[in-house]
Amino acid sequence: xxxxxxxxxxxxxxxxxxxxxxxxxxxxxxxxxxxxxxxxxxxxxxxxxxxxxxxxxxxxxxxxxxxxxxxxxxxxxxxxxxxxxxxxxxxxxxxxxxxxxxxxxxxxxxxxxxxxxxxxxxxxxxxxxxxxxxxxxxxxxxxxxxxxxxxxxxxxxxxxxxxxxxxxxxxxxxxxxxxxxxxxxxxxxxxxxxxxxxxxxxxxxxxxxxxxxxxxxxxxxxxxxxxxxxxxxxxxxxxxxxxxxxxxxxxxxxxxxxxxxxxxxxxxxxxxxxxxxxxxxxxxxxxxxxxxxxxxxxxxxxxxxxxxxxxxxxxxxxxxxxxxxxxxxxxxxxxxxxxxxxxxxxx
Numbered sequence: 625x626x627x628x629x630x631x632x633x634x635x636x637x638x639x640x641x642x643x644x645x646x647x648x649x650x651x652x653x654x655x656x657x658x659x660x661x662x663x664x665x666x667x668x669x670x671x672x673x674x675x676x677x678x679x680x681x682x683x684x685x686x687x688x689x690x691x692x693x694x695x696x697x698x699x700x701x702x703x704x705x706x707x708x709x710x711x712x713x714x715x716x717x718x719x720x721x722x723x724x725x726x727x728x729x730x731x732x733x734x735x736x737x738x739x740x741x742x743x744x745x746x747x748x749x750x751x752x753x754x755x756x757x758x759x760x761x762x763x764x765x766x767x768x769x770x771x772x773x774x775x776x777x778x779x780x781x782x783x784x785x786x787x788x789x790x791x792x793x794x795x796x797x798x799x800x801x802x803x804x805x806x807x808x809x810x811x812x813x814x815x816x817x818x819x820x821x822x823x824x825x826x827x828x829x830x831x832x833x834x835x836x837x838x839x840x841x842x843x844x845x846x847x848x849x850x851x852x853x854x855x856x857x858x859x860x861x862x863x864x865x866x867x868x869x870x871x872x873x874x875x876x877x878x879x880x881x882x883x884x885x886x887x888x889x890x891x892x893x894x895x896x897x898x899x900x901x902x903x904x905x906x907x908x909x910x911x912x913x914x915x916x917x918x919x920x921x922x923x924x925x926x927x928x929x930x931x932x933x934x935x936x937x938x939x940x941x942x943x944x945x946x947x948x949x950x951x952x953x954x955x956x957x958x959x960x961x962x963x964x965x966x967x968x969x970x971x
Contacts, residue, residue: 647673648683649962655684656930656949656958688945690965695786695948702789721749721912722799723768724791724820725920726783726812731931733777734939741927741947742811743775744787745919746794749803751912766912768919772955775927775947777940784815791820803908805917807831808899827902828917833859836870839892842885843877865907867900926954 643651650671654663660680667673667680724747728740747768756763774790776782788796796802803824806812808831816825836858844851858870871893878889896903905915930950931938938946952958 643683645966647671647675648687649959649966651675651680651683652687652949652962653953653958655680655688656946656953658930659933659936660684684946684949685942687962687965688942688949691948691952691961692945694961694965698793699785699789702792703785705792720795720799721766721801721803722791722794722796723747723749723803723805723914723919724787724796724816724823725804725806725917726787726809726815727806727917727920727924728809729924729928729932731777731928731943732937733943734937736940739777741775741777741931742780742783743773743920743923743927744783744790745771745773745923746787746790746796747771747919749912749914764912765909766914768914771919771923772957773923773926773951775923775951777944777947780811780815784819787815788819803913805914806920807917808835808895813902824908824913825902826904826908826913826915827899829863829905829915831917832862832867832896832899832903835892835895836862839874839877839889842881842888842892845885862903863905865904867896867903871897871900923954926950 647667650667650673651663654666657663658666661677663680664675664677667675724744726742726744728742730738731741733739745768748770749766750769751764752767753762753764754767755761772790772794774783774786776786801824802820802822803826804812804816804820805826805828806816807828813825816823837855840851840855840858844854858873861869874889874893874896878886878893881889909915927947927950931943931946949958952961
C-alpha cells in the first residue's frame with residue numbers, strides 16, 4: 625500500500641493523514657473552552673481518543689488560523705461595501721430591536737506584558753417579565769437575547785470594524801431601532817460615532833453609580849450614614865435622568881473642599897456633565913431598552929477565563945488565532961464556521 629493511499633480517508637472525512645474531521649473538530653472546540661492539556665485529557669477519558677497536549681496545540685494553531693482568516697475575510701467584505709447608505713439600500717425593516725456593547729479585558733502576551741483585549745457584543749433586545757424586588761410585582765423590561773461576541777487584540781478601530789461586521793451580518797441596518805450601552809471609555813463612544821451613529825446611546829447604569837459612589841466617599845469620607853443617605857438620594861436623581869443636576873451639586877461640593885478631594889469632585893462633576901445626554905435611565909427603561917452592559921461584562925469574564933487563567937501566557941500570533949475560536953464558541957457559531965472552513969476547497 626502506497627504511503628499516500630488511505631482507504632478510510634473518505635469514510636472518516638480526513639483532511640490530512642492524522643485526524644478525522646470529528647476528532648479535529650472536537651480538539652479545536654475543546655481548546656477554545658479549556659487549556660490544551662485539559663482538552664487532551666477530556667478526549668482520552670470521554671472520547672477514548674489517545675492524543676496529547678502538543679497535538680491539541682498543533683490542531684488549534686492550524687484551524688484557529690483558519691478561523692482567523694475567515695474573520696478577516698468577513699471584515700474586509702463588509703468594509704468593501706462602502707458607506708452605510710450603500711449598505712442600507714433596498715433593505716427592509718425586520719421589526720427587531722438590536723443592541724451593541726463594547727469593553728476591554730486584560731490578557732498577558734509574551735514579550736509584551738499585559739495588553740487589553742477589546743471586545744464587543746451584538747444582541748436582540750426583547751421584553752421579558754421579571755419580578756420587581758421592591759414592589760414584588762411583575763414588570764416588563766428589556767433584556768438581551770441571542771448574544772454574539774467579537775474580540776480583537778489591537779486598537780479600537782480594529783474592534784469597531786469587527787463589531788460593525790458582526791452587526792451588519794446579523795441585520796443591524798434592517799433593525800427597527802438600535803442602541804449602544806457601555807461604560808464611559810472615550811474609545812467606545814468614538815467607535816459608536818463611527819459605526820453606530822444613528823443608535824440610542826446609554827452609559828451603563830452600574831458604571832454611572834460607581835462614579836456616584838466615589839463622589840459620595842469624597843463628600844462624606846468619615847460619615848458612613850450620611851454617605852449612604854446621600855448616595856441613595858442621588859441614585860434616584862440619576863435614574864430619573866438628572867445628571868446635570870448631579871454635576872452642579874458635585875461642583876458645589878468641590879468648592880467646599882481642598883486638595884485631593886476638590887480635584888476628585890471636579891473630575892466626577894465633569895464626568896456627569898460630559899455624559900449627561902447618555903444618562904436618561906428612566907426613559908430608556910420605560911421604553912424597553914437595556915440600561916446595563918451585562919452582555920459585554922459577561923463576555924470579558926469568558927475571554928479571561930480561557931486566556932488569563934493561572935500561568936497562562938500567550939505569544940501574540942497564537943492568541944490572535946485562538947480568539948475567533950473562543951468567540952465562535954461563545955456565539956454558538958463554532959459548528960457553522962467549522963463546516964464552512966473544513967469543507968472548503970483545498971488550495
